[in-house]
Amino acid sequence: MAKESQKLANKSIDLIKKRSTINLVIVSIAFVIALASVYFTRIIVEQLKERELGIITLYAKSLEFTVNQNNPDELAFVVQEIMTPNNSIPVIQTNGLGQVISTKNVKVDPALDEEERESFLKDELEEMKLEYEPIEIPFRNENGEVYDYQYIYYKNSLLLSRLEYYPHVQLSVIAIFGIIAYIAFNYSKSAEQNRVWVGLAKETAHQLGTPISSLMAWVEYFKEDETLNNKEIIGELEKDVQRLEMITARFSNIGSVPVLNYENLPECVAGTISYLKRRVSKKVEINLKANPSDIRARINKPLFDWVIENICKNAVDSMGGVGKIDINIKRAIDEKIIIDISDTGKGIQKSKIKDVFLPGYTTKARGWGLGLTLVKRIIEKNHEGKIFVRNTEINEGTTFRILLRS
Ligand SMILES: Nc1ncnc2c1ncn2[C@@H]1O[C@H](COP(=O)(O)OP(=O)(O)OP(=O)(O)O)[C@@H](O)[C@H]1O
Ligand SMILES: [Mg+2]
Incomplete structure (x- = not known):
């Protein structure tokens, strides 16, 4: 029988451990997928960047070619075939002094007046300067000597910028959804466990009620009957009935929202100790130290006694x-109450x-x-409150160590 229960307990521990391993595996897989998604989008972004740079360079080269040519046919060709197809990459062309000459794919609000337009373009230019180095267009005279420069500033197209942000947005949304789903799942799981605990406890308390009242009636009957009135036996019987009542109180309290009352903790603990002393070996010494001796906290007495027991x-x-068991009750600086229960036993492995x-x-x-x-x-x-192995x-x-609110 004992072996069976041991086996069962080990099984349930295995189950808990297995579940946490499964959780870990799921989280790791999710992490790898997230990394892969970011990595591949990066690759696409890099390729697209290269392409956009290619287009801009071609654009700049065409401009350079155009300004250094006097052939109107070629000029028309360059404008039609090379410059016009760029309808996505924002470009600002400036002269050697940095003044804006022309723009392409830069959306300027038509409602802006001249001054506002200028300042908007200036901001846009600053932004482009931060993103990429400009492309230089040299102006040459007939002898091929450079006499002036123009500059092409550009930034990522909207598509590229969106693509850069996309995995972050996507992952954040998935992460938020995942966290909410996890919390909801855990909540429903613990709510279910709660219902089992509460239901079982309530039912036990309820079931115990009838035989206890019947036992109490029997004790009264024995007390009144002269021939059956054996003081010692009846005393013991009464104690057992009281014990059963205490068990019922514990179950019924854990099966409902227990009422908390201000109680004197050292007094409660002393009561439990005296009950325990009668039941454990005389070679076990149980000491209680409380400083001050009257420390009050809001507790449910039947449940708190159960904890100490x-x-x-x-x-x-x-x-x-x-x-030896030493119980030490004291007040912490932050108004919390500390209850330390120490033993001289075999200890617990750290793991x-x-x-x-x-x-x-x-x-x-x-x-x-x-x-x-x-x-x-x-x-x-x-x-x-809190409880942990100190x-x-x-x-x-x-x-x-138990920490309670005062
Ligand atoms: N003071 C202690 N010193 C050493 N080991 C402890 C101590 N308290 C608990 N343990 C360890 O923790 C385990 C779990 O304790 P817990 O009270 O939950 O269950 P249990 O005492 O084994 O069974 P029961 O359900 O009857 O209380 C114990 O089996 C024991 O190994
Ligand atoms: Mg135990």
Whole structure:
């Protein structure tokens, strides 16, 4: 039986680990696809850039050729066949002094007046200067000597600019969609798990209700009957009934939105300790230190007692029945309350610290690996607190820390 439960627990741990490996694989594949998409678009962009540069160079060369020729036929040919086909790359032509002579594919708002137009073109020119070096067109006299220059400034066509941005926009949209889908999926998964927890707990509390009231009635009956009234047995019976009532209270609280009340923490913990002391070996020493002695926090008592009991039971298990448990309650500077529970047990391997809170993780033959999962749920979900392994050393001991709001 114990072996079976161990097997089951190991299986559930395997499942959790497998799921996180699958997640990792999916994320890695997505990353590779994203990189490949960016890489290939880059290649296309580079090729297109080269092409555009080719067109511009041809454009500049044609201009150079035209201005240095006096043949009107050739001029017409150059304008028709070479310059006009460029209907996408924005170009500004300036003279040697940097003044704009002509533009092509630069969209100027016709509503602008002369001054605004000039300043717009100046800005456009600055932008082009930042993008590419201008192409120089030398002007030559009959002897072939250069006597002036003109410059062709240009920038990427709209198509090229869009193509450069495209993968980034595409990837951002996909990433945002992916994140939203992931959150929604996780939310629905945890909502489903929540429903299972809550439903099971509620049902258990409900089912326990009937036999407990019946037991209570029996105890009353025994008390009244002279022949059956054995004080010792009835006392024990009453304690068992109380214990069952406590279990019902725990289940019914975890199965609903538990009510939090201001309670004196050291007092609550002392109550749990005295209950535990009766049940564990005399060789286990349990000490409580609280400074100040009255530290109040908003807690649900039945659930909080369950937390302390679970952690202490684990501590007792970890030291094989001989050792010391120290519980230290104090107030932190930021108004938080710290509860440290230290034991002198066998400790937790560093690589397993993260696993101890997972459902199904156990190293015990008869364990279910649910104690700490429940503890974490109660502290984080019901009390908006935190719990973690503060410190652990193999064969020296472990300290669990709980942080609560005051
Ligand atoms: N104080 C501790 N010292 C050493 N190991 C610990 C301690 N507390 C927890 N562990 C380890 O974490 C595991 C999970 O603890 P958890 O309380 O969740 O389950 P469990 O005690 O094995 O079973 P159960 O469901 O009955 O509580 C334990 O099996 C143990 O290996
Ligand atoms: Mg346990």
